Amino acid sequence: MNAIDKKHLSAVLAEYKKDKASTVARHALSNGEIANVALDKDSVKDMDFNFDINIKTMTATNQKQSGRCWIFAATNVLREMIGKKKNIPFFELSQSYIAFYDKLEKLNYVLEAHIELIDKDYDDRTLQFILQSGIGDGGQWDMFVNVVKKYGVCPKNVYPETYTSSSTRYINSLANAELRKFASEAHALYKKEGLEAVRKLKDSYLDRFYRALVSCYGLPPEKFDFEYTDKDEVYHIEKGYTPESFYKEYVGDMLDEYVSVINAPTKDKPFNKSFTVKYLGNVAGGKKVTHLNLPMERMKELILAQLKDGQIVWFGSDVAFYGDRPKGIWDDNDFDFKSLLDLDYKMDKGESLDYRESQMNHAMCITGVALKDGVPSKWKIENSWGEDAGKKGYYIMSSSWFDQYTYQAVINKKYLTKEELAAYNAEPIELKPWDPMGSLAK
Numbered sequence: 001m002n003a004i005d006k007k008h009l010s011a012v013l014a015e016y017k018k019d020k021a022s023t024v025a026r027h028a029l030s031n032g033e034i035a036n037v038a039l040d041k042d043s044v045k046d047m048d049f050n051f052d053i054n055i056k057t058m059t060a061t062n063q064k065q066s067g068r069c070w071i072f073a074a075t076n077v078l079r080e081m082i083g084k085k086k087n088i089p090f091f092e093l094s095q096s097y098i099a100f101y102d103k104l105e106k107l108n109y110v111l112e113a114h115i116e117l118i119d120k121d122y123d124d125r126t127l128q129f130i131l132q133s134g135i136g137d138g139g140q141w142d143m144f145v146n147v148v149k150k151y152g153v154c155p156k157n158v159y160p161e162t163y164t165s166s167s168t169r170y171i172n173s174l175a176n177a178e179l180r181k182f183a184s185e186a187h188a189l190y191k192k193e194g195l196e197a198v199r200k201l202k203d204s205y206l207d208r209f210y211r212a213l214v215s216c217y218g219l220p221p222e223k224f225d226f227e228y229t230d231k232d233e234v235y236h237i238e239k240g241y242t243p244e245s246f247y248k249e250y251v252g253d254m255l256d257e258y259v260s261v262i263n264a265p266t267k268d269k270p271f272n273k274s275f276t277v278k279y280l281g282n283v284a285g286g287k288k289v290t291h292l293n294l295p296m297e298r299m300k301e302l303i304l305a306q307l308k309d310g311q312i313v314w315f316g317s318d319v320a321f322y323g324d325r326p327k328g329i330w331d332d333n334d335f336d337f338k339s340l341l342d343l344d345y346k347m348d349k350g351e352s353l354d355y356r357e358s359q360m361n362h363a364m365c366i367t368g369v370a371l372k373d374g375v376p377s378k379w380k381i382e383n384s385w386g387e388d389a390g391k392k393g394y395y396i397m398s399s400s401w402f403d404q405y406t407y408q409a410v411i412n413k414k415y416l417t418k419e420e421l422a423a424y425n426a427e428p429i430e431l432k433p434w435d436p437m438g439s440l441a442k
Contacts, residue, residue, distance in 0.1 A: 328390020
């Protein structure tokens with residue numbers, strides 16, 4: 001291993017001092033954030049809110065200090081469908097209700113994974129990955145489907161936010177401490193008393209965590225009335241729902257019609273094949289998280305088809321790069337880090353996945369698109385970061401940014417070809433637990 005040569009550093013610094021551009025950059029960066037200084041105003045073009053397809057949607061929501069983007073995006077899809085059915089100008093489904101049961105189911109899922117790995121040493125890579133990952137706020141479309149099909153949904157006023165549901169750092173930390181303590185206790189108990197004793201221990205952990213969730217999130221609703229005022233200012237009340245009956249009436253089997261398609265151009269994921277990620281899930285015995293890998297051009301065709309039919313699209317992307325949050329713009333041409341710092345970390349999309357430079361970390365909804373000669377030039381996005389950022393909570397993504405950093409979209413099966421549908425329904429290829437296609441659920 002070669003050490004840094006201090007004489008070489010002196011030579012580099014001497015050259016740096018002669019460079020006027022570096023001096024200007026140093027002065028600018030002493031008083032400003034790197035991204036703000038690197039923002040290239042000359043490259044910000046055509047990023048206004050004008051679109052060929054612009055689906056009218058409700059007011060933006062706010063996930064606050066939590067990682068529930070996937071739940072917010074999914075409930076935004078459902079509320080638009082319910083809103084059209086009942087002529088409602090605005091309402092929200094309870095994201096907190098879904099997050100409550102997602103957390104409970106995740107804990108059970110991970111406890112079961114620990115039991116499955118009970119014979120492994122503590123430093124086994126898979127066990128260590130599960131211990132390190134624990135449970136968090138993240139999730140996937142299929143995980144959303146699993147929870148709501150089991151527990152139903154309810155309006156937000158029936159099960160509103162609490163401090164913990166909107167700011168989840170402590171509950172996540174406590175839950176993961178419990179998981180790691182269980183792993184330690186379970187492995188020791190298994191050697192002394194066997195698997196039956198471990199399962200009794202698991203049940204005690206699950207019961208205690210359920211009580212803790214009720215304390216933090218509130219008593220789960222048992223029965224409620226659905227109250228709303230329609231666009232004609234007419235008040236309505238529909239009485240006697242449970243979360244399950246509300247789901248059955250207003251959602252039904254609709255979620256079964258939607259599938260996840262991804263664009264992951266890596267060597268281990270051939271196109272037109274379906275994939276799942278080992279130990280990725282929440283509801284034990286529920287549907288596997290399944291993705292159909294498609295070329296980006298085909299993914300965009302499917303998204304456009306759904307938008308043209310007036311349906312918004314749930315999607316997953318990496319929003320860590322090239323974002324102007326106050327203006328609500330994601331555009332990889334807007335920031336010139338090369339001229340500012342002589343740093344250029346742009347990579348091929350497949351390489352950025354393989355080498356962990358990029359991964360899905362945020363879910364939102366596509367609600368519009370601008371076309372040039374039939375080709376998307378920018379996309380309108382409904383985010384869940386409140387109305388203060390972007391244009392009242394709505395954002396724009398450039399075509400090039402979208403191609404590079406968008407990895408997933410949820411599409412109605414009716415838009416897929418017979419061959420694509422058959423590929424999706426085939427037994428999925430199982431990827432390793434740490435594959436980047438599972439990152440949104442972390």
